[in-house]
Amino acid sequence: MPTPPWLWVLRLLFLNALFVSLRNLPHTDLPFMPCMADFARVAVAAEPATRRVDARTFIEVYGDNRSGAIEVNYNGSHRSCARPVWMSK
Secondary structure: OOOOHHHHHHHHHHHHHHHHHHHHHHHOOOOOOOOOHHHHHHHHHOHHHHOOOOOOOHHHHHHHHHHHHHHHHHHHOOOOOHHHHHHHO
């Protein structure tokens, strides 16, 4: 069975991002080391291959998602109501 043309396009896009990330990886510095720092460095190194205009960077999106997850975890906790009272004493 022949490979569909859209699959070839996806393969080429992935390989392009992979090659760009490998080329940029030695020169990639992160402002902070997040969880899964290896993946974050590869994602930041591959950003030029995506050619997104007016898009946020991986680190910006990661920081927003991280702060949102912390807020949801804090507000969803059954201890979150007692914590401000305890901390105020």
